Amino acid sequence: MPDKTTIEVLSEAECRRLLAEQEVGRVAFVDRDFPVILPVNYVLDGNSVAIRTDTGAKFSSIPLHRVAFEVDGIERWNRSGWSVLVQGFGQDVTDAIGTRYEDLRRRGLETWIPGERSHWVTIDIQRISGRRIVSRMGITREVMD
């Protein structure tokens, strides 16, 4: 039976909607030549993804550097899934002044993925893209919008 799988490019609005709905994503940054991927709790704050990090050496590679942030939903049972990729610059806003940052820090971010939370880092959304893969092998899955 031919495997009819389609890839659908998601609109920016759809990407932002999916990004707003999740609470766990993965941040990618380069640390001593290797790209690192780490699952983190996050919250969407306007046009930024906000995460909390510690002061460890690897996290010092995030602020002022290019960073990627990804969220996805992969359904193993029917081989479908979606993913959204954000790219932008990381910024340490732990001590940043201004109502926007004060509101963010006050709003808080519950991080149940273990790790220190001493720093706030935002990743501005400079580029955002996403795709959905739907497998039509036998089982039909309604992709709810």
Add this chain to the structure above:
Amino acid sequence: MTSHRPAGDREPPDHQAITLNRSECNELLRANHVGRLGFVNDGWPTILPVNYVLDGDDIIIRTDSGTKFASVRHGAEVSFELDHIDSLYRSGWSVLVHGYATEVVDDDELEHLRGLGLRAWHQGVKPFWIRIAPVLVTGRRLPKGWQYPEPTG
């Protein structure tokens, strides 16, 4: 929901993550078939979910042609991440592999790879195969957050 648990029941205090040993990481790599490739494309870190299969310790992926993979095809430092994060139970695990990626072009090797049973969800027009040789493999298990209480009686 997998019933796999790393050996022992070592719940540490303070909700710290438990470090997985290499054998536990390998078990998780063997048991799964979707991971996330991390690489740098045109100066930007990139994360892409992909299907994979193991060939010994190496991770094999097949992906279609496209400029974003140019850096990976010609040999690059990459990372490969797997995780299962359960938002409801606030538990899960993650494995991170640092490795070197190269494109496989040798016909005999390609024939060998085709026999490994990689079932990519989406096959592009001109797929090519990437072998990731691991340099460092780390993993951690998140402590159990909320869970059902044990049944009484």
